[in-house]
Amino acid sequence: MAKHGEGLGYEIVKAVNNGEIKEPITFKKVKDFCKSKGLNPSESHMRVILSNSTENTHSPTYAKYFVRVAKGEYEIHPDYRKKAKYYWLNIDTEGYEWSFSDLKVGRRETYSSLNEDGGKRKNESCFQSINIGDKVVAYETGKTKAITTICIVVDKYENDDGEVFVEFEKLRDFDKFLTLNEMKDNNSLSDCDVIGFHRGTLFELKEKHYIEIVKMLENINSLIDYYEVLEREVQKSRVLTSVERKKRLNNRESNIPEKAERKSTCFIRNPDVIAEVLERADGICEECGKAAPFLRAADKTPYLEVHHKVRLADGGEDTVDNALAVCPNCHRRLHFG
Structure with a gap:
């Protein structure tokens, strides 16, 4: 690691992007991070790394890694923020005792890279590549056969045996689900391989396919919202x-x-x-x-x-x-x- 700001600043950026440091970034979080990694920068250096990386644009030893959001609190500059990836998560509603469609927004569920028998899941590489901040569409199998909600990855960790755990948080509620047949009928998704074959648990999606699926979900649910509004307006009119x-x-x-x-x-x-x-x-x-x-x-x-x-x-x-x-x-x- 470099002795001055660029090295430590970049290490902090990587730690935020992989979830080791949660934003907003503070001096205490930087200090705890350095201690956990066996790094020994001076306290004065840790105190100035965030502010100098934000404000000292003339020094050649500092990059503009951070932006100040409040007193003593910082976030990663947009240029250094990790670009989110997108995934498709299968929910076996018959094998589990829960489904994301039944959970409240904000609830979390954890998936392991190993199945119940201890064997590796199909597409195990996705458990390695997925990271905190990545976006996920949740597809319920069985009788539902539909995308029911959108999630975000909020945690990821690996135990001593190499088993990877990924924690998903539900972001949205939808009254109407997006069925597999509706996705198959959409020409914009004709080259989405996951829709044609999704045996397994976790699959990476192209950004354009994720955006199209979310747009379809919002479209079919905006019609529901419209009829609810219309019903309220009719009741007002009848008065x-x-x-x-x-x-x-x-x-x-x-x-x-x-x-x-x-x-x-x-x-x-x-x-x-x-x-x-x-x-x-x-x-x-x-x-x-x-x-x-x-x-x-x-x-x-x-x-x-x-x-x-x-x-x-x-x-x-x-x-x-x-x-x-x-x-x-x-x-x-x-x-x-």
Whole structure:
């Protein structure tokens, strides 16, 4: 190691990148690290290494390894931060007593490079190459056959027998999972070998494939978020009088709904139209004339669905006159009968 800043500074950078030192970096953490590695820099040198590496841009013996984030606290300069890698983790939901989809965000689970019988897992090299900070998509096998969440590697260690342990932390919750068939149907993933063959536990993913998988997850779940928001807006609209709703409908700029591009195109529907049609029906299906099949648990109102006579996809208007309140059975018949 070099005697002055570049050597110690670079060793600190490597220690942060491999998880030996957790950010923010402090004098105490540097001191403890040096002691654990048998390094003996002077205390004054350890105290100035972080600040000098940040501030002394004129000295040839110091590189700009760190940036100050608070008093006495530093992080690695972006130029020296290890680039994250990406992985696919198989979760055997039938063999284990847990699954990431059932765990709360922030929960952690540890995987070993050895299986339950003590043998090496397939793709053992991935357990060697994966590191703290790497991103992971969790794929649940068995009946689920879907990506259910995103994780990050928060710890990695090896015992005296060479067994590697990797700890994964759940980062996100998703209401809808991304199925294997959906990934197979995506042309952007046609060259993703893991999707075609993933027998084993851990596989490295190309960055572009990880990004595409996460984008697909977010797209299918943003549709769920949209319908939840729409439902809340409909409930707000139903509090208004019919006169108030019709006034708002008469004042809107266009009867043609906006489009939002997600995984597929959806239409941003007007909650006042939905509320007005439901009020008009008064709990009776406007197609078969029968009462709504059940009451909503949330507000005890009759459950009917609003159907457009001329489909929005065919240029139909999002208006009260172009809509019917129908029971689920009639709604399916109107679409598929």
